Amino acid sequence: MNLTYKIAALAGVAAVLSGPAYAADPIRIALFGFAADNAFTLASLEGLKEAAKEAGDVEIELFDGAFDADRQFNQIQDAVASGRFNGMLILPMGYSSAVPAAEEAIKAGIKFGSLEYPLGPDPTTTDKFQVKGMTTFVGYNVGSIGLRLAEATVEACQGRDPCKVALLVGSRSAAQDVPKIEAFNKHIAEFPSIKLVSTQDTLWGREVGLKVTQDVLQSNPDLDVITSFADQAAAGAEIALTGAGMNVGGEGVQLIGLGATKSAVAAIRQGRWYGTYVELPYMEGYLGGKNIIAAMRGQEFEPIIDLETHSPVGAAIATKTNLNTHPDWSSKWDG
Secondary structure, three states: OOOEEEEEEOOOOOHHOOOHHOOOEEEEEEEEEOOOOOOHHHHHHHHHHHHHHHHHEEEEEEEEOOOOOOHHHHHHHHHHHOOOOEEEEEOOOOOOOOEEEEEEHOOOOOOOEEEEOOOOOOOOOOOOOOOOOOOOOEOOHHHHHHHHHHHHHHHHHOOOOOOEEEEEEEOOOOOOOOHHHHHHHHHOOOOOEEEEEEEEEEEEOOHHHHHHHHHHHHHHOOOEEEEEHHHHHHHHHHHHHHHHOOOOOOOOEEEEEOOOHHHHHHHHHHHOOOOOOOOOHHHHHHHHHHHHHHHHHOOOOOEEEEHHHHHHOOOOEEEHHHOOOOOOOOOOOOO
């Protein structure tokens, strides 16, 4: 399923942002998403649409990746062959799998950028492009995500010795999770009082997060902290904990997620969760879109943007403390 959005120039703004110099080269941007019904993809799409609205005379088409790297690869190749697009953005299902298709697009003169994760052999390299000719990258260093979650886990374990931790990942074999797990485990290993008692796959989902947490509690009823690579899985873990009659937050089990969804931020403000790694899918689409448009119109832009350094709460991990100092900030997505 593909969805097309045509966004005309705004009245009174067209002369500035999309004047006659641009009319001969209309901008058509393809967004290759994780999946058309995926909340992260849809939030990125909304940001891209806002960038297009500000610029004027920009068409956007969303491609449904259906969480399939091969499908995404073929979609890029077909879109290049169609000749309909001069800009492309991808939420990559794999760091390296989409590279040959991206290179075809760049060779064809298409402005190409990646969101969330960088393209190339090393997902922890975000200070330079690994694919020659890339236009932009807006996202995160996955190694840093793992480290920040580990640091938050250490903080949540303060005053607990031993501190029993369960790690809920998306998939231990997923390209985006392997570096996170390595960084997390390396940092946790520096603290002998912290015992990582279980690492479980959740497929980043609520239902699986609920089920695996129930299983973990069977052998670890005295769990102290659950750290998750997805807010959705952490939400499932909370259901499992409360269903087992266990307290969450405070003296109970500490929950740490990844995503900064509306639900997670609310749970942190209420004191039920300890924190969440701040991801900004709306800003990924917005800034990525602005960069593609600027590149096509010969304007200056910042090609590489590490969003961890642009956290709206002043830190990579949103906690009750830093949320209290930023009372007006609210998340733009949920899942």
